[in-house]
Amino acid sequence: MNASRDIRIQGIPDTVPEPTAAVCRSRLLTAVNKLIDETGLDNIRITVGDASSFSSFWENINLPGRGDSNQKNRDPELSPEERAKRYEAQQPIFTFKQLVIPEEVEEDLLLAVDLIRLEFKVFDEWGLRKIEPFPRTALNFHGKPGTGKTLAAHAIASKINRPILVASYAQIESMYHGEGPKNVEAIFLAAERDNALLFIDEADSLLSKRLTNVTQGSEQAINSMRSQLLICLEQFRGVVIFSTNLVENYDKAFETRVRNINFPMPDETCRREIWKRHLVEELPIAEDVSIEKLAQIEDVCGRDIKNAIIDASMRAARQDKEEIGISEFLDSVDRIKKARINVTSEPMQLTPKEKEEVAEKVKAAIAKKEQETTS
Incomplete structure (x- = not known):
C-alpha cells in the first residue's frame, strides 16, 4: 500500500461522533488504497448515497474513465468462459491442524469432507447420478467475525487436496446493469475449470431475501444475481462454501440447498x-x-x-x-x-429477573393510572 497518496475523505456530518467518524475514515482509506493497488487506477472519486439520487448524479458528472473507454471495460460481449478467465484459484493457505474449533463443529466439517470424498462411490458406482446428475456439496458457514469461517474453508480445501477460489460480493457486483449475473456464472465456471473449492464470502449480500415491488434498476440487478446464483448452484458439480456474519438475512429458498454450520465464539x-x-x-x-x-x-x-x-x-x-x-x-x-462497533439486528433478551422487574413496573403504572381516573 502506498502511504504517500493524498486521499481526501469529506462529507461526514459533524453530528457523527468523532470515534465513529474516525473508524469510518480509516476503513475507507484502507479500502480505497487496496482498490487502487489492485486495479492500477490513478484517479478515483467515490460517492455514497441512496439509489434514487444516483441516476441524475451520474448523468451530469464527468469523471476520468467515463465515456467510450469505460464502455470498453464493460466487455458486455464476453462469453462466460472468457469472463471466467478473470478468476483464478489458489492453493489453500491453512490446514486442519491450524483450526481451533469446538469438537461438534469439527465433526460437522469432517462429515462434509467425507461426503466430498465418497461422491464417486455413491453417485457413480451406486448409480445415484441417475436421479441427481449434478451432485454437489454446498455448505454455509455462519457466525460472528473472527470465529474461523475463512480458515475452515481453506482447511477443507487442503483436506480434499483441491485449490480454493475465493470470491466476495464486491468482486461479483458490477456498476453495469446485467453484469452481476454474468459474473456469478463466470465464478462457478472458473471453479469447475480449476476443480476448485468455491468460497463465497459476504454471502448474505447475495443470498438475502429477494426484493419485491422492485422499482430501481439496482434492485433488479440484485434480484437477477440471486436468481442466477440459484441456477448455478443447481448445476454446479463441485464444492461451494458460503460464509456470512448475518445468516438471519438469508432467503428461505437457499436454506434447503445448503448444509448450515455455525461457528460459535470459542469456549x-x-x-x-x-x-x-x-x-x-x-x-x-x-x-x-x-x-x-x-x-x-x-x-x-x-x-x-x-x-x-x-x-x-x-x-x-x-x-x-x-x-x-x-x-x-x-x-x-x-x-x-x-473499539468494536456493535450492531445487532435482534433485540436484547431480558433476564428472568429483568422481566419480573419490568412486569412489576407495568403493574404499578396501571394501578397508578386507575387510581388517578377514579379520583
Missing part, C-alpha cells in the same frame, strides 16, 4: 489453545503471563486474540521493554473490545 478450552498457539516461543513473555488466566477472558475470538498479541508486542517494543507482561495482554484485549 475456554478453545481460547486456551488459541492463546497457546499464538504465543510463539520467540516472544519475550514475562513470568507473570499465564495462559490459563488469559483463556478465562470471555467474548474474544481467534482474531481478537491474535490482534491482542500483536498489539501488546508492538506497544512493548515501542517502549523498549525487554518482556511482555500479563498487564500488556489484558490492556490490549480491553482496547480491542472497546
